[in-house]
Amino acid sequence: MPPREEFPTKGLDGAPSNDIDWHFGTPMPNAKGNIICKLYGKVVKGGITRFKEHIAHKIVNVAPCPNVSLEKV
Numbered sequence: 001m002p003p004r005e006e007f008p009t010k011g012l013d014g015a016p017s018n019d020i021d022w023h024f025g026t027p028m029p030n031a032k033g034n035i036i037c038k039l040y041g042k043v044v045k046g047g048i049t050r051f052k053e054h055i056a057h058k059i060v061n062v063a064p065c066p067n068v069s070l071e072k073v
Helices: 047-056
Strands: 025-027 033-038 044-045
Touching: 025 047, 033 047, 044 047
Parallel strands: none
Antiparallel strands: 025 033, 033 044
């Protein structure tokens, strides 16, 4: 099994918090709660929690990101 990619635990420049999900999304300027998915380009409305659902394929509130694999390890 290949090693998992490690992400830095420090926040990214310009990110609103140290949440690791900011590695996958960018807050939209002048649009509070809207995040652009870096993997797919989709605008997710509803803040970082809804964005996490997009990345994790929790399809209750938002469409899943087609560029994220849910392959079990």
